[in-house]
Amino acid sequence: MTTASNSLDARMASNTELGGERVPGETLDSDDEPPPPCRVVGEPRPVGIASTPTAPVAPSPPRRHVPLLKVVPNGAGSGPRFRTPSSPLTRAFRRTHYPDVSDADWNDWRWQIRHRVRHLAELERFLVLAPDERAALTEGASKLPLGITPYYLSLVSATDPGQPLRRTVVPTLAELNRSPEEADDPLGEERHSAVPGLVHRYPDRVLLLVHDYCTTYCRYCTRSRKVGHGELSSSREALLPAIEYIRAHREIRDVLLSGGDPLSVADEKLGWILEQLRAIPHLELLRIGTKIPNVLPQRITPGLTRMLRRFHPLWMSIHFTHPDECTPEVQRACGRLADAGIPLGSQTVLLRGVNDDLATMKRLMHELLKMRVRPYYLYQCDPIVGSAHFRTPVSKGLEIIAGLRGHTSGYAVPSYVIDAPGGGGKIPLLPDYLVGRDGPDLILRNYEGNTYRYTDPA
Numbered sequence: 001m002t003t004a005s006n007s008l009d010a011r012m013a014s015n016t017e018l019g020g021e022r023v024p025g026e027t028l029d030s031d032d033e034p035p036p037p038c039r040v041v042g043e044p045r046p047v048g049i050a051s052t053p054t055a056p057v058a059p060s061p062p063r064r065h066v067p068l069l070k071v072v073p074n075g076a077g078s079g080p081r082f083r084t085p086s087s088p089l090t091r092a093f094r095r096t097h098y099p100d101v102s103d104a105d106w107n108d109w110r111w112q113i114r115h116r117v118r119h120l121a122e123l124e125r126f127l128v129l130a131p132d133e134r135a136a137l138t139e140g141a142s143k144l145p146l147g148i149t150p151y152y153l154s155l156v157s158a159t160d161p162g163q164p165l166r167r168t169v170v171p172t173l174a175e176l177n178r179s180p181e182e183a184d185d186p187l188g189e190e191r192h193s194a195v196p197g198l199v200h201r202y203p204d205r206v207l208l209l210v211h212d213y214c215t216t217y218c219r220y221c222t223r224s225r226k227v228g229h230g231e232l233s234s235s236r237e238a239l240l241p242a243i244e245y246i247r248a249h250r251e252i253r254d255v256l257l258s259g260g261d262p263l264s265v266a267d268e269k270l271g272w273i274l275e276q277l278r279a280i281p282h283l284e285l286l287r288i289g290t291k292i293p294n295v296l297p298q299r300i301t302p303g304l305t306r307m308l309r310r311f312h313p314l315w316m317s318i319h320f321t322h323p324d325e326c327t328p329e330v331q332r333a334c335g336r337l338a339d340a341g342i343p344l345g346s347q348t349v350l351l352r353g354v355n356d357d358l359a360t361m362k363r364l365m366h367e368l369l370k371m372r373v374r375p376y377y378l379y380q381c382d383p384i385v386g387s388a389h390f391r392t393p394v395s396k397g398l399e400i401i402a403g404l405r406g407h408t409s410g411y412a413v414p415s416y417v418i419d420a421p422g423g424g425g426k427i428p429l430l431p432d433y434l435v436g437r438d439g440p441d442l443i444l445r446n447y448e449g450n451t452y453r454y455t456d457p458a
């Protein structure tokens with residue numbers, strides 16, 4: 001597993017080979033990473049970044065002003081000065097662990113991938129590990145490899161194993177337990193896999209697994225049976241059967257690209273996949289499910305967003321877990337995607353000890369809206385093997401929804417769903433607002449607990 005993961009990293013970061021194929025002419029274009037972070041108007045362009053001709057593109061809409069994206073100066077006289085807008089945590093982390101790494105490198109998504117933390121010895125350079133965490137990595141029996149980008153690690157507490165973000169990316173021994181209700185494939189995706197890498201569970205839409213690579217692995221991943229194993233390739237040969245299946249099934253109008261993380265492939269490869277799909281006349285909607293904007297926001301380059309906007313209507317669901325993920329870097333990434341006209345929604349898994357309280361969830365939803373990300377789904381954690389320590393009672397999710405609905409903007413209230421084990425699909429859950437019926441009247445309860453009658457038309 002580790003070997004596969006290493007080889008994937010090498011391919012992702014090599015900039016020349018992805019999914020076993022050479023990607024010709026893949027060079028950094030002048031607007032691509034590393035970005036010129038917060039260039040002062042009139043400042044000369046950085047030298048040394050190759051400029052390649054690009055296809056004509058529609059002019060970009062005027063940039064929206066995002067007030068939070070200010071240059072945040074370092075503490076005076078306290079080491080290297082970083083010009084990238086970032087949180088105090090990230091600046092402190094860079095000063096401690098990467099004092100000589102330039103902004104250009106730090107903001108290069110390929111540099112971030114090359115420097116992912118994947119092994120116990122690497123992780124111990126950054127974190128004081130609890131015995132439980134060290135044992136989980138030593139015993140190595142988890143299906144899911146370790147993987148954390150330096151950027152995301154900068155948000156993780158070095159000393160507190162209970163910190164929410166740390167719990168989501170650092171394994172513990174609890175992952176190795178198996179409860180009776182748990183399964184490797186709780187959603188029955190394999191049963192609905194029409195061809196390798198494609199899940200056709202709903203009548204008019206399919207899930208296309210672009211590959212099984214993620215830059216950062218979530219310890220509660222529903223697809224831990226697959227991701228990080230290096231078995232699902234993003235090569236054209238591997239993807240063509242799935243594309244042909246979609247072409248042959250005219251009832252499919254909506255394709256969700258997922259994985260692994262679809263945004264962790266190079267622009268050219270992703271562009272090729274999207275082109276193939278857009279050439280299918282009966283496809284109306286393309287969607288991308290990703291965690292990249294928040295674990296590797298450096299990946300959201302102007303070059304990427306320019307490419308993505310060619311494939312509208314293209315929607316994106318971004319996986320968010322906790323408000324601490326909403327940093328200046330992530331705000332900028334979401335801003336770029338939103339400016340490219342991509343409607344952004346969030347997907348959040350309800351996790352014990354991470355986000356299972358109303359205040360945290362409300363803060364996350366508010367931060368998302370500020371970044372133009374519409375809260376979309378709040379998922380009850382799927383019963384994958386080793387997830388018991390993450391799962392909360394359903395009553396907790398209902399309590400959170402009841403605490404949001406009516407108490408804050410309606411846009412800030414996601415749909416709370418259980419993805420039914422066995423492949424039954426998403427089933428929405430709501431607190432009981434319809435409390436009874438009296439003749440033609442419905443008895444309704446509002447968010448304050450007051451009851452009202454509504455005469456139900458015959």
Ligand code: SF4
Pocket residue numbers: 213214216217218220221222223224227259260261290291319
């Ligand atoms: S980003 Fe998604 S696919 Fe990747 S590990 Fe996290 S939950 Fe799984």
